[in-house]
Amino acid sequence: MNSTFLPEALLRELGVLEWSYTEEAVPRSLEHFQAWTAAGLHGPLGYLGDYRRSLRQDIRKVFPEFRSALVFLFSYQETKKYLLDHGQHEVAAYTLGFGGADYHPELRARLRAIVKVIPHDKVFLSVDVPPILERDLAYRAGLGWFGKNSMLINRQHGSYFLIGSILLDRVLPLSTKELDVDHCGQCTACADACPTSAIDVEKRTLIAQRCISTYTIEITKETTPPSGIENSRGEIFGCDICQDVCPWNRKPLDRVTAELKLYPRYAFLREWFYEWPREKLRDYIQSQTNRGFLKLISGSVFERPGRLGWLKNLRR
Ligand code: B12
Ligand code: SF4
Ligand code: SF4
Numbered sequence: 001m002n003s004t005f006l007p008e009a010l011l012r013e014l015g016v017l018e019w020s021y022t023e024e025a026v027p028r029s030l031e032h033f034q035a036w037t038a039a040g041l042h043g044p045l046g047y048l049g050d051y052r053r054s055l056r057q058d059i060r061k062v063f064p065e066f067r068s069a070l071v072f073l074f075s076y077q078e079t080k081k082y083l084l085d086h087g088q089h090e091v092a093a094y095t096l097g098f099g100g101a102d103y104h105p106e107l108r109a110r111l112r113a114i115v116k117v118i119p120h121d122k123v124f125l126s127v128d129v130p131p132i133l134e135r136d137l138a139y140r141a142g143l144g145w146f147g148k149n150s151m152l153i154n155r156q157h158g159s160y161f162l163i164g165s166i167l168l169d170r171v172l173p174l175s176t177k178e179l180d181v182d183h184c185g186q187c188t189a190c191a192d193a194c195p196t197s198a199i200d201v202e203k204r205t206l207i208a209q210r211c212i213s214t215y216t217i218e219i220t221k222e223t224t225p226p227s228g229i230e231n232s233r234g235e236i237f238g239c240d241i242c243q244d245v246c247p248w249n250r251k252p253l254d255r256v257t258a259e260l261k262l263y264p265r266y267a268f269l270r271e272w273f274y275e276w277p278r279e280k281l282r283d284y285i286q287s288q289t290n291r292g293f294l295k296l297i298s299g300s301v302f303e304r305p306g307r308l309g310w311l312k313n314l315r316r
Contacts, residue, residue: 002174007117014110017073017157020141021174025059025066027136028179029146036205043209045218047131055131062132063124065169070114071141073154073161074107075256080160082258084244090273092213092238094162095301100266102301104128107164115166124167134163142177149190149199149242150206155183158249183248190242196228199242212239217301220309225316236278236313237302266300282314 002021011019027033033056042048055061076097083093098106107127115123126132135152138144144154151159191201198210208214210226216237232241243249262269272281285293285307293307305313
């Protein structure tokens, strides 16, 4: 039933690598999340530790009508392959993987295209922002396991994808895949490669305040960078190191064509990141007003740290 429930051609057009179904509202890894935040490992990510922490206990706290979820893995593998082939590590691949546009509206639009072909009354779309543990939701749907780098890894597709879900107020005539089991084994490549020692391999967890991704995306003001960042590959926005070394990401990239396709609106990002010397980019951003910079970059994920956050990232 699952294989014929959604049109294959539509899924392909929308960049869906795999999808699945679950009726479980409560995260399986809730205890881990609670211990993680209680230990302060979320660092400066206040939204994980404040009143929204308890909302993550049960999807029904966010969408009371919840009865089931369709969970989708949206690929950015082609972009990743292109950037790896060209040795370009300045920005994480997901940032350019959707034409350079912010993946939030982009993926919500793709989810809406799927909503059109399924039976529903009320739906709730989840892409990143709602207080829902999305990796766990994908895990409950049988779409992968939690790697030692915290990523949701899929045996066939690796981890270069984003998760988007349609929450429904009804159950569907679909089956759930079996929960996946750990396939990391004795490997510790991600923790070994992390320049800032942000992965606690024993506890299989991330120390967010040490993560380059936190520093370059979430910190908007001048702040001391995590120690070890000088040993990175020059990341200025996001970080893919712990995914790039993961053996589960090798085969999936062999199957795709390297491609960096930017919407015309964001074509300038190629110049910014790959053609201009870093000092030129810094001087250019410096010469903008805060508001002017946001206007330039609006509609992309690069808006998030604002002009001052960017100047901080480029000062290293
Ligand atoms: C906050 C956040 C961050 C923070 C903190 C990351 C973190 N690991 O907590 C920062 C800014 C560092 C970050 C970075 C990145 N993020 Co982020 N982030 C989120 C966000 C908004 C919330 C995550 C969260 O709740 N963290 C709390 C921790 C405890 O939960 P978790 O990360 O989901 O980890 C779960 C499992 O790994 C598992 N788990 C982990 N360890 C263990 C150990 C045991 C013993 C057990 C039982 C379970 C377990 O339990 C956790 C809770 O369910 C989600 C979107 C969402 N709404 O879920 C995206 C999300 C997790 N991020 C995503 C991405 C792509 C990234 C980056 C790759 C971006 C980049 N290239 O820079 C990096 C990866 C860094 C990393 N190695 O995790 C994707 C992940 C897709 C995937 N394949 O897993 C998500 C799901 C967004 C999306 N909609 O696609 N992110
Ligand atoms: S994203 Fe980068 S800094 Fe963060 S845990 Fe992975 S390798 Fe370390
Ligand atoms: S690099 Fe190794 S330990 Fe880390 S997530 Fe991948 S398989 Fe697991």
